[in-house]
Amino acid sequence: MLRDAALSALVAFGLFGPMIGLKTEVGVAAIELIYRPIAVLIAVAAVFFGRLALLAWKSTRPVAKAAPGRIAGGMAYVGRYLTPIVLVLTITMPFYAERYWIDLGILVLTYVMLGWGLNIVVGLAGLLDLGYVAFYAVGAYSYALIAQNFGLGFWTCLPLAGILAAFWGVLLGFPVLRLRGDYLAIVTLAFGEIIRVVILNWASLTGGPNGMSGIPRPTLFGLVFNSGGGEGSFADFFGLEPSISHRVIFLFYVILGLALLTNWVSLRLRRLPLGRAWEALREDEIACRALGIDVTVTKLTAFAIGAAFAGFAGAFFATRQAFISPESFTFIESAIVLAIVVLGGLGSQLGVALAAIVMIGGGEMFRDFQEYRMLIFGGALVVVMVVRPRGFLSGRTPSVSLGTKRKIGADLMTEGHG
Amino acid sequence: MGAPLLSVEALTMRFGGLIAVDALSFEARAGEITAVIGPNGAGKTTVFNCITGFYRPSEGVLRLTHGDAANFLLTSMPGHQITRRGKVARTFQNIRLFAGMTVLENLLVAQHNYLMPNVINGLLAVFGLGGHGRAERIAIEKAKLWMHATGLTARADDPAGSLPYGDQRRLEIARAMCTDPELLCLDEPAAGLNPRESDELSNLLVRIRDGRDVAGRSSILLIEHDMGVVMRISDHVVVLDHGRKISDGTPAEIRADPKVIAAYLGEGDEDEVAA
Numbered sequence: 023m024l025r026d027a028a029l030s031a032l033v034a035f036g037l038f039g040p041m042i043g044l045k046t047e048v049g050v051a052a053i054e055l056i057y058r059p060i061a062v063l064i065a066v067a068a069v070f071f072g073r074l075a076l077l078a079w080k081s082t083r084p085v086a087k088a089a090p091g092r093i094a095g096g097m098a099y100v101g102r103y104l105t106p107i108v109l110v111l112t113i114t115m116p117f118y119a120e121r122y123w124i125d126l127g128i129l130v131l132t133y134v135m136l137g138w139g140l141n142i143v144v145g146l147a148g149l150l151d152l153g154y155v156a157f158y159a160v161g162a163y164s165y166a167l168i169a170q171n172f173g174l175g176f177w178t179c180l181p182l183a184g185i186l187a188a189f190w191g192v193l194l195g196f197p198v199l200r201l202r203g204d205y206l207a208i209v210t211l212a213f214g215e216i217i218r219v220v221i222l223n224w225a226s227l228t229g230g231p232n233g234m235s236g237i238p239r240p241t242l243f244g245l246v247f248n249s250g251g252g253e254g255s256f257a258d259f260f261g262l263e264p265s266i267s268h269r270v271i272f273l274f275y276v277i278l279g280l281a282l283l284t285n286w287v288s289l290r291l292r293r294l295p296l297g298r299a300w301e302a303l304r305e306d307e308i309a310c311r312a313l314g315i316d317v318t319v320t321k322l323t324a325f326a327i328g329a330a331f332a333g334f335a336g337a338f339f340a341t342r343q344a345f346i347s348p349e350s351f352t353f354i355e356s357a358i359v360l361a362i363v364v365l366g367g368l369g370s371q372l373g374v375a376l377a378a379i380v381m382i383g384g385g386e387m388f389r390d391f392q393e394y395r396m397l398i399f400g401g402a403l404v405v406v407m408v409v410r411p412r413g414f415l416s417g418r419t420p421s422v423s424l425g426t427k428r429k430i431g432a433d434l435m436t437e438g439h440g
Numbered sequence: 441m442g443a444p445l446l447s448v449e450a451l452t453m454r455f456g457g458l459i460a461v462d463a464l465s466f467e468a469r470a471g472e473i474t475a476v477i478g479p480n481g482a483g484k485t486t487v488f489n490c491i492t493g494f495y496r497p498s499e500g501v502l503r504l505t506h507g508d509a510a511n512f513l514l515t516s517m518p519g520h521q522i523t524r525r526g527k528v529a530r531t532f533q534n535i536r537l538f539a540g541m542t543v544l545e546n547l548l549v550a551q552h553n554y555l556m557p558n559v560i561n562g563l564l565a566v567f568g569l570g571g572h573g574r575a576e577r578i579a580i581e582k583a584k585l586w587m588h589a590t591g592l593t594a595r596a597d598d599p600a601g602s603l604p605y606g607d608q609r610r611l612e613i614a615r616a617m618c619t620d621p622e623l624l625c626l627d628e629p630a631a632g633l634n635p636r637e638s639d640e641l642s643n644l645l646v647r648i649r650d651g652r653d654v655a656g657r658s659s660i661l662l663i664e665h666d667m668g669v670v671m672r673i674s675d676h677v678v679v680l681d682h683g684r685k686i687s688d689g690t691p692a693e694i695r696a697d698p699k700v701i702a703a704y705l706g707e708g709d710e711d712e713v714a715a
């Protein structure tokens with residue numbers, strides 16, 4: 023145990039030595055190097071004792087393999103009561119919450135939607151996609167470009183953005199289909215970066231690093247939302263005092279609707295042959311092939327449908343912000359969405375929603391501790407992976423049954439290998 | 441004697457320098473159980489992998505002729521089409537079930553091509569279009585028949601991974617049969633079964649061959665080490681050793697063939713032949 027801890031400390035020293043130990047400061051003449059041995063010592067000591075504590079804690083616990091069925095059952099129980107509560111609290115939110123909270127709600131719901139979309143690809147089909155943000159970007163830029171060049175409104179562009187993103191999903195799918203596991207992850211990661219870099223450099227079309235602004239806002243059956251009111255505005259039509267918060271509330275319901283649509287479609291697909299084929303693919307690709315399932319088509323549909331929802335979310339993002347730039351579509355976004363899916367429990371809809379609330383909502387609240395956000399984020403990930411390696415709400419409910427549906431523990435499931 | 445269903449002509453499979461299957465020719469006839477036996481490493485599984493499209497043979501021709509005279513050249517078909525159009529189903533030496541899915545779900549995935557003829561159809565089903573509900577009911581009925589035939593009815597809603605070993609073997613066969621095959625390829629289905637379970641298995645295979653008390657019938661190509669099972673139920677036995685066919689005939693002929701005995705004695709597996 024001591025040896026293990028010492029080894030960890032050594033690794034920590036190797037890592038932290040240069041990273042924490044050396045600090046550059048702009049001096050009078052040139053950049054000066056400052057040595058910080060004490061800081062390194064603290065960090066290494068923290069790792070040493072942390073590792074020791076972890077090992078001690080683990081050795082006191084019997085091997086945690088106890089009654090997965092019971093845990094899964096308990097989670098199903100929690101889910102049955104928590105889902106309606108969360109749903110009602112969300113739907114009524116604009117009636118009791120202040121503007122700040124509604125804005126935060128919109129942000130969280132966007133990530134919930136992205137999480138549910140990615141869950142189709144990663145949770146159901148078992149394809150590890152690290153470049154999901156690419157489709158989000160395609161959706162956002164599709165809407166912005168179509169709206170600005172052809173003058174089409176949000177509701178016309180929304181399906182187009184989804185279709186275009188799905189198209190790119192298929193395009194990405196083709197070359198990477200043969201790859202599995204880590205290789206797939208790396209290629210999708212690269213794809214995400216390629217899309218971003220193209221957007222960044224194709225300045226004549228996308229405005230490059232300056233982004234695109236003046237993206238039209240959505241309307242409600244032709245009624246516009248603006249602070250001035252006037253002919254054809256929402257406030258005028260309903261005889262209300264013009265207020266910008268109408269638009270915020272409207273956006274809130276739009277994203278709530280979109281997120282619920284994502285949820286409905288993925289829950290429904292799970293019970294249909296296509297969704298079942300995705301899960302079968304995650305469990306065992308070779309067996310699928312032996313049963314005459316076209317693995318290529320099945321994977322491509324997972325990519326395409328997952329991408330389409332990212333495209334919808336992207337179009338929403340563009341219309342909400344009225345401004346987009348490549349900065350919003352960096353790898354960290356993919357990582358956050360993937361973390362939401364993994365933390366929530368692969369394949370679990372409620373888990374993903376809760377993880378998004380905790381990570382995005384919680385993250386916003388920690389804004390004051392800006393510097394520590396990533397630290398807390400990373401720490402939370404590590405803790406969850408140690409305590410519940412399959413995510414908080416893992417396991418699955420059978421898609422069909424003759425008797426009563428019993429939840430299947432995650433220990434029997436396979437994550438998929440690509 | 442049935443018409444030839446599968447004809448293997450001069451099949452050769454090389455892995456680098458290793459010749460796993462060497463100019464092998466044999467026929468599996470419709471309505472029969474054809475057994476492929478041979479010591480470990482003889483190339484039996486490799487033959488299966490060639491037939492079911494997992495390997496592309498280095499040389500040779502694999503021809504399949506259905507009862508309705510439809511003809512397929514398996515060597516030029518993508519793997520999933522061999523099952524879908526060629527109607528060849530298989531099981532694996534080391535069981536490959538969808539462990540996290542229930543018995544019923546496993547049997548429904550096997551009917552995927554019936555339930556979802558194409559992607560458009562699969563997407564329409566999201567909106568309740570395309571007659572999916574009816575197809576699903578029919579598929580569930582068929583799954584029930586096969587669960588009944590394999591004694592898994594009580595396990596319908598249990599995850600496949602939680603079943604005892606013998607049940608998993610039978611489930612894999614039921615799953616393969618749910619694809620409505622003309623030829624069912626079984627890779628060591630009796631491995632790891634106790635004598636009683638082996639007997640039940642022999643019984644099941646004969647019923648599948650004859651279409652008796654089961655929901656469908658299929659000719660069978662069987663790889664098996666349990667000579668008791670092989671000798672009892674096969675109509676025709678092909679013996680491989682080091683990738684070559686050393687004997688081919690009825691179980692009685694095989695038992696009497698000195699070359700077969702020598703091959704097994706060479707491997708030190710005489711008790712298996714004696715069985």
Ligand SMILES: Nc1ncnc2c1ncn2[C@@H]1O[C@H](COP(=O)(O)OP(=O)(O)O)[C@@H](O)[C@H]1O
Pocket residue numbers: 455458460478479480481482483484485486487
């Ligand atoms: N994918 C492969 N790559 C290389 N060698 C293989 C491969 N598959 C099988 N072999 C070799 O081919 C030979 C026959 O194997 P196999 O068909 O599995 O035998 P059996 O099923 O009769 O026990 C063995 O020597 C095995 O090592």
Ligand SMILES: [Mg+2]
Pocket residue numbers: 484485486533
């Ligand atoms: Mg073998």
